[in-house]
Amino acid sequence: MQLIYEPPRKQWLELTSRPAQDPARLEKVVKPILEKVKRNGDMALRKFALEYDHVELDDLFVTEEELLASADQVGEELKAAIHVAKENIEKFHLAQKESPITVETMSGVVCQRKSIPVNRVGLYVPGGTAPLFSTALMLGIPAKIAGCKEVIIASPTDSMGQVNATVLYVAHLLGIKKILKIGGAQAIAAMAYGTESVPKVDKIFGPGNQYVTAAKQMVSRDTVAIDMPAGPSEVLVFADKHAEPSFVAADLLSQAEHGADSQVILVTSSKRMVDSVAQEVERQLATLPRKAMAAKALENSRTIYFEDKITAMDYINMYGPEHLILALKDADKYAEMVENAGSVFIGNYTPESAGDYASGTNHTLPTNGWARAMAGVSVDSFVKKVTFQKITPAGLQLLGPSIEAMAAAEKLDAHKMAVTLRLQKIKEGTNEL
Numbered sequence: 001m002q003l004i005y006e007p008p009r010k011q012w013l014e015l016t017s018r019p020a021q022d023p024a025r026l027e028k029v030v031k032p033i034l035e036k037v038k039r040n041g042d043m044a045l046r047k048f049a050l051e052y053d054h055v056e057l058d059d060l061f062v063t064e065e066e067l068l069a070s071a072d073q074v075g076e077e078l079k080a081a082i083h084v085a086k087e088n089i090e091k092f093h094l095a096q097k098e099s100p101i102t103v104e105t106m107s108g109v110v111c112q113r114k115s116i117p118v119n120r121v122g123l124y125v126p127g128g129t130a131p132l133f134s135t136a137l138m139l140g141i142p143a144k145i146a147g148c149k150e151v152i153i154a155s156p157t158d159s160m161g162q163v164n165a166t167v168l169y170v171a172h173l174l175g176i177k178k179i180l181k182i183g184g185a186q187a188i189a190a191m192a193y194g195t196e197s198v199p200k201v202d203k204i205f206g207p208g209n210q211y212v213t214a215a216k217q218m219v220s221r222d223t224v225a226i227d228m229p230a231g232p233s234e235v236l237v238f239a240d241k242h243a244e245p246s247f248v249a250a251d252l253l254s255q256a257e258h259g260a261d262s263q264v265i266l267v268t269s270s271k272r273m274v275d276s277v278a279q280e281v282e283r284q285l286a287t288l289p290r291k292a293m294a295a296k297a298l299e300n301s302r303t304i305y306f307e308d309k310i311t312a313m314d315y316i317n318m319y320g321p322e323h324l325i326l327a328l329k330d331a332d333k334y335a336e337m338v339e340n341a342g343s344v345f346i347g348n349y350t351p352e353s354a355g356d357y358a359s360g361t362n363h364t365l366p367t368n369g370w371a372r373a374m375a376g377v378s379v380d381s382f383v384k385k386v387t388f389q390k391i392t393p394a395g396l397q398l399l400g401p402s403i404e405a406m407a408a409a410e411k412l413d414a415h416k417m418a419v420t421l422r423l424q425k426i427k428e429g430t431n432e433l
């Protein structure tokens with residue numbers, strides 16, 4: 001990890017950079033994949049499965065037998081853990097359901113806002129280097145709570161053409177039956193454009209590697225909405241002298257192990273912590289099965305020392321981490337100062353992995369600084385907030401003159417006419433409509 005002491009503000013922007021992702025290079029790889037799927041449909045999906053996932057697929061979708069058989073392949077202990085997570089995620093997401101709001105803005109003028117589910121949604125469950133069945137929970141639960149009518153999951157298979165059994169177990173638990181055995185940019189293209197066998201969806205959700213994320217961003221310029229760019233994982237740990245170095249190191253490594261293009265940042269107000277965390281990272285890294293990937297991610301990562309904690313918070317808000325851990329004595333006070341972060345973990349006993357799996361919050365979160373403007377997945381992401389209005393003749397008599405004056409001032413006479421004709425009818429007393 002690169003070590004920086006007290007960087008001046010003019011250097012901060014540079015210190016918000018993520019591991020170099022060359023957009024031109026990504027576009028060069030991803031664009032032809034999108035175009036080929038758009039043009040050649042299922043045939044292209046089969047070809048890309050062979051090229052990238054080394055598998056010859058007969059069925060593009062998981063069969064009912066495969067789905068039902070998944071329960072036998074998941075151990076009882078894991079099933080119990082999944083049930084705990086499911087309950088917590090359901091509780092937290094159910095509480096996000098909003099009742100319609102109705103406001104009579106003027107007498108006879110009633111405005112309403114109501115959440116209506118997005119009809120057809122596609123959920124991407126990553127499966128390249130590790131099948132993230134937890135993502136199936138994080139996306140499937142809010143989709144079901146929102147009331148989406150059609151839900152498809154896409155996830156890459158192993159070299160035997162099987163989607164991970166735990167992903168299938170979770171899908172079955174949530175009542176999701178359509179599971180596409182395709183990963184990467186090609187899965188995003190299939191759901192965005194539709195193919196002979198894959199229905200086109202209205203919105204695509206889910207995290208993924210840089211190819212998946214670039215594909216989501218590219219198709220969203222075209223025909224489909226997306227949740228947000230949820231790319232390579234990140235964590236920023238803000239630790240003071242009271243933090244426990246072994247906890248901090250484990251938290252940093254937990255996101256470094258996601259992939260070589262992950263980034264982890266330690267911000268600290270303690271010089272002692274700089275060294276003790278570095279030693280712990282070295283010690284723990286050596287024990288990890290994914291140490292090669294984590295070590296690569298650490299090369300993209302930084303330790304930054306700020307003596308003043310308020311200055312440190314300013315930097316953190318500028319960085320906008322996907323995950324922010326406040327390993328501070330007065331963590332609650334600093335939590336109040338958070339402006340930009342995907343999800344915040346308060347205090348020394350709140351590991352980031354709690355949010356990844358089971359506390360109840362969603363783990364599909366904005367990366368690459370998008371937390372400065374966007375929030376992670378929630379029930380809100382699966383609904384459109386549609387407004388309604390209803391005006392009585394008496395209401396239009398009250399409001400109409402204001403509309404007419406504004407329309408005239410914008411020189412939009414048809415807008416004015418739409419009011420004037422109605423007001424005339426009311427005046428004539430022939431408004432029996």
Ligand SMILES: NC(=O)c1ccc[n+]([C@@H]2O[C@H](COP(=O)([O-])OP(=O)(O)OC[C@H]3O[C@@H](n4cnc5c(N)ncnc54)[C@H](O)[C@@H]3O)[C@@H](O)[C@H]2O)c1
Binds near residue numbers: 182186212367
């Ligand atoms: N931000 C979030 O909320 C969040 C949550 C979970 C995971 N993640 C991230 O998701 C990612 C998961 O990545 P993954 O790779 O394990 O699985 P993945 O499912 O995202 O990607 C695997 C697919 O990538 C495609 N691919 C691989 N190499 C390619 C290449 N050179 N060119 C074109 N396509 C290629 C293949 O088709 C493969 O099926 C990690 O980066 C992790 O950090 C982010």
Ligand SMILES: N[C@H](CO)Cc1c[nH]c[nH+]1
Binds near residue numbers: 255
């Ligand atoms: N940390 C990831 C989000 O960036 C989510 C995840 C899934 N499994 C483990 N972690």
Ligand SMILES: [Zn+2]
Binds near residue numbers: 233254255258356
């Ligand atoms: Zn994680």
